[in-house]
Amino acid sequence: MLVMTIESSCDETSVALIEDGKRILANAVASQIPIHRRYGGVVPELASRNHIRDIHQVLNEALDTAGLTLQDVEGIGVTAGPGLVGSLLVGIETARALAFALDKPCVGLNHLEGHLTAVLLEGDRVQNPTFPYLGLIVSGGHTDLYVVRGLGDYELLGRTRDDAAGEAFDKVAKMLGQPYPGGVAIDRLASTGNPKALDFPRPMWTRKNLDFSFSGLKTAVAQHLDAHGIPEGQALSDLCASFQEAIVDVLLMKALTACKAHNLTRLVLSGGVACNSRLRTRAAQDCNAQNVELFVAPPTLCTDNAAMLGPIAEHYLRQEGSTHFVGHAIRAQSN
Ligand code: KG4
Ligand code: ZN
Numbered sequence: 001m002l003v004m005t006i007e008s009s010c011d012e013t014s015v016a017l018i019e020d021g022k023r024i025l026a027n028a029v030a031s032q033i034p035i036h037r038r039y040g041g042v043v044p045e046l047a048s049r050n051h052i053r054d055i056h057q058v059l060n061e062a063l064d065t066a067g068l069t070l071q072d073v074e075g076i077g078v079t080a081g082p083g084l085v086g087s088l089l090v091g092i093e094t095a096r097a098l099a100f101a102l103d104k105p106c107v108g109l110n111h112l113e114g115h116l117t118a119v120l121l122e123g124d125r126v127q128n129p130t131f132p133y134l135g136l137i138v139s140g141g142h143t144d145l146y147v148v149r150g151l152g153d154y155e156l157l158g159r160t161r162d163d164a165a166g167e168a169f170d171k172v173a174k175m176l177g178q179p180y181p182g183g184v185a186i187d188r189l190a191s192t193g194n195p196k197a198l199d200f201p202r203p204m205w206t207r208k209n210l211d212f213s214f215s216g217l218k219t220a221v222a223q224h225l226d227a228h229g230i231p232e233g234q235a236l237s238d239l240c241a242s243f244q245e246a247i248v249d250v251l252l253m254k255a256l257t258a259c260k261a262h263n264l265t266r267l268v269l270s271g272g273v274a275c276n277s278r279l280r281t282r283a284a285q286d287c288n289a290q291n292v293e294l295f296v297a298p299p300t301l302c303t304d305n306a307a308m309l310g311p312i313a314e315h316y317l318r319q320e321g322s323t324h325f326v327g328h329a330i331r332a333q334s335n
Contacts, residue, residue, distance in 0.1 A: 003317060004062070004073045004098070005309035006055075008091030009083025009111045010140070011035075011042045013054040015062040016306035017073075021314030022122045026065035027300070027307035030054040037180045041170065048086030055094050062306075070102060077313025080108025082141070107316045109309050112137055115270040116148055118301045118308035129295045134264045136255045138279075139271030140166035140181070143212045143251075145258050148268070151315040157258050158210025165247055166273045168214035172221050172243055176230060186240045187276050193234070193241030195278075198224065200246040202253075210258050217246055241278075248279050252286045259292050268295045275299040 003021070007014040011032040017025040032050050036042045063069060078095035081088060092108065099106035116135040120128055135146045135154075143160040163171065166183055173182020178189070200220050203213040221243055231239055255267055267287055273279065274296055287294040301308055 001074050001314055001317065002068070002072055003075045003077055003310065003313045004095075005109075005306040005313050006059075006076070006078040006091040006095050007111070007114070007304055007306040007309060008051045008055065008087050008094075009079045009081070010087060010304055011047045011050075012304040013051045013058050013090075014304065014306035015055075015059045016310060017062055017066040017068060018121075018307060018310030018313065021311045022120060022128075024121055024123070024307045024310065025068070026062040027305055028058045028061040028065065029300075029305050030058050033181065040174050040180050042084070044084045044086055047084055048090060051087055051090035055090055059094070070098065073098075073102060073104060075104055075313070075317040076106040077109050077309050077317065078106065079111045079114065079309065081110065083111055105317055107313060109312055109316065111304075112142060112144065113152075113154070113312045114308040115139065115142075115302075116146060116154070116268070117151060117311045118270055118297045118305075119268050119295045120311040121297070121301065121307060123298060123301070127295065129266045129268055129293070132264060133266035133268050133295070134255060134259050134262065135268045135270060136251065136274075137271045138165045138251060138269065138273035140164060140170065142271065143214070145210050145255060147262055147264065151312055152319075157262070158212065158254065160212040160214060162213050162215040163218060165212070165214060165251060166271070168218050168247060169244075169273065171218050175222060175225055176236065176240070181272070183273055183276060186244055187278070189237050190241040190244045190278060191237075193237030193239070195241040195245035197238035198242035200224075200242055202246055202250050205250065205253065210254050210261075212250060212254060214247065217243070244276070244278050248276070248282050251279065252283060256286060256290055256292060259290070265291065266293045266295065270297065270302060272303045274302040 005016045014029040016027040132149045135148045137144045143165045145157040147155040169183035178185035
């Protein structure tokens, strides 16, 4: 099946063309990062307006790249939630209008399911995991652990009780005067820092559950800055590396504990924070030490993009077999 997927839940406008739920023929993405950077974060009103401005251009770019026309599209999948309402509406109404005009089926999809299953897409460097696997979503809005037993079959094991991992990166970067998105800036600065320079707390380390909490860590950094001021040079790199290490430690400890508790031998990292170079390196080391196979999609499929919706779009389109729009914002028990 040739499926068009559309993603506009936050500040990326993206349209992809996917064959058989796994082959990426095109994955066009227009990022609004430069627009939101001057405000230090995503401004919802601006995000919606820029999706409206960009969506047709991105759609044409995807078709051009794939060498296809709208008439080739056999079904449409679009992010229906979670996300910013005004942003979501642009993608949803574009998808519904296309589906109506082309008389093709259209399904609404859960953004988190997209992140969780992006690793099932074909790609040069991606070896696909088999089910079941443990999925850790680490993005700007979520830090969730799921058992993924199949497409559409998930069990939530734990999630953050306050800030998401990406949110913690973004907020700490802001305190340090670094540009949005903060995770990228901290990753870069940390690459020359000493992760043992400062001893930041590892929140929820001793708790038996699989939940996360990052607001205390953020406060610990704020208190350090109050006492010592914003560091520069090597001291700034050391602080970033130490903060990043605390997040990576907690994420991997909880994920590998979950693997053991649920007899899972495959771990999938997804979401924007899965681009983090230290998380990728440490995950490879820690998984190797515990005989867990690690799967991480390439960075372009970890941050928000429409191609990641390919596997679930195909799955639900085949299941529904309907020409009507069906929303699935709650598929992964999250909204
Ligand atoms: O998945 P995503 O693109 O959007 C959401 O669904 O939230 O994730 C965005 C988040 C931002 O918080 C950003 O700072 C973080 O991913 N991020 C990173 C890195 N690249 C993006 N965090 C740490 N290290 C990175 N290299
Ligand atoms: Zn996302």
